[in-house]
Amino acid sequence: MQSIATRNVIIGAGAMGSAAAYRLARRGEPVLLIEQFPLGHDRGSSHGAARITRHSYADPSYARLMPAAFQAWKELEADAGQSVYIRTGGVSFSPAGFDYGACVAANLESVGVPHRRMTGADWNRVNPIFSVPATHDVVFEPDAGMLAAARAVALQLELARTHGGEKTQVMPSTPVRRIDLDGTRPVVVTDSLTIATDRLIVTAGAWVKHLLPRLPIPLVATRQQVLYFRPSDPAPFRIGRFPVFIFKGSGEDEAFFYGMPGFLGTGIKVARHFVGPETDPDVEDRTVADAYCEIVRGFLRNHIPALAGAPIDLTETCLYTVAPDEHFLVDFLPGRSDVIVASPCSGHGFKFSCLIGQVLADMATGGPGHERGELDLLPAWKLARPS
Ligand SMILES: Cc1cc2nc3c(=O)[nH]c(=O)nc-3n(C[C@H](O)[C@H](O)[C@H](O)COP(=O)(O)OP(=O)(O)OC[C@H]3O[C@@H](n4cnc5c(N)ncnc54)[C@H](O)[C@@H]3O)c2cc1C
Secondary structure, rough: OOOEEEEEEEEEHHHHHHHHEEEEEEHOEEEEEEOOOOOOOOOOOOOOOEEEOOOOOOOOOHHHHHHHHHHHHHHHHHHHHOOOOOOOOOEEEEEEOOOHHHHHHHHHHOOOOEEEEHHHHHHHOOOOOOOOOOOOOEEOOOOOEEEEHHHHHHHHHHHHHHHHHEEEEOOOOOOOEEEEEEOOOOOOOOOOOEEEEEEEOOOOHHHHHHHHHOOOOOOEEEEEEEEEEOOOOHHOOOOOOEEEEEEEEOOOOEEEEEEEEOOOOOOOEEOOOOOOOEEEOOOOOOOHHOOOOOOHHHHHHHOOHHHHOOOOEEEEEEEEOHHHOOOOOEEEEOOOOOEEEOOOOOOOOOHHHHHHHHHHHHHOOOOOOOHHHHHHHHOOOOOOOOO
16 A cells, blocks of 8 residues: 655545635645546536526525625636536526515525516516416526536536646546544545545545544435426527526425526436435436426426426436535534535535635635635534634
8 A cells, every 4th residue: 555645635526526626726736636436427416417506595695605606607717718607597486475486586686686576477478488377476587597517527627737737636436445534634545545635625425424424414415316308399498598497385395396408418407306315325326216207297287388298318316415404514524624524515506616616725725715704604514613
């Protein structure tokens, strides 16, 4: 077993790890990024064509952080000379009498983001491909859109190499078997290496509890199912005509559905946001249940009927790492100012990942946000402060 020493080790090359590697490399920091699977794999949480981005949040602390998140993506695009954000407009809708729409509209107002609130009947006139109940509460945000997920991850890895040159090392297909915290410095152990590091950033997604079993916060990995529909007439569903959407239902099942236009050749993406049963991230299960497809078609029948009967030409599975209250975990490990844990997921972390990369780099280097900066705005889960 070979032993090496380095300055910064990041475990996991998903949305969060690639963002942290990019931001550290951009500051001239040496980075060793270790990933258990090949880069761009589809076993975790960050693969696939696109993710929704929006300022439209019912929780004010997330809405407040979104302008900074949008700015972080803009900086990346400027640095890369490539776009990852696709503006499509976004609609949030929910049954009348349910405060979701009111909260979303109030938060958009408070962060000064243009939007329009209307009834379901109004919305159906604005965009006739929708047929939502006339009394629904609808909020339209023109700046909402999609982020090219797989491309954004690959781009940050590429830029980490471009900025870092030889100081950036990426080890794909290299599972970290354990993290040893008994010594003065964290030691990362793989099949062939022990790596002592000054700083360790654990962005291992659904596997974080495998690497840090004593993490004092219940994080649950769950498996998500995603459907891509191929309507016979795709025109009304094209970018520029069909917005990203979020539906938040009421009642005991609190149904929560979301979707977006086709992108990079895919059909229209629709899925249910649902914590679901705990799963073992090491178990590869790509099945999508017929019953689930029927639940999604049921939602579409009541809201986007033209899509309800369309063939599904692609299914995808993906992992959520869910924290209590679906908040984020971004903090130092208790008693260690040299180990940072970041699991900002719960099914809504991608849009923040570029910003979180910046904050992780701050935390690691003692930069301006090393006390988590903007993230202190977030009701993120905090672990005990290092003494
Ligand atoms: C179906 C679905 C839809 C979503 N939609 C949205 C959306 O519309 N908008 C939004 O903002 N967010 C969305 N999200 C959430 C978002 O995608 C995630 O929050 C984000 O991708 C999490 O990134 P991550 O880097 O934490 O996890 P991952 O991408 O899973 O990265 C963790 C990495 O660590 C690696 N790793 C783990 N253990 C080890 C080890 N022992 N050794 C080496 N490497 C290891 C894994 O292989 C993996 O590559 C969605 C998520 C899902 C699943």
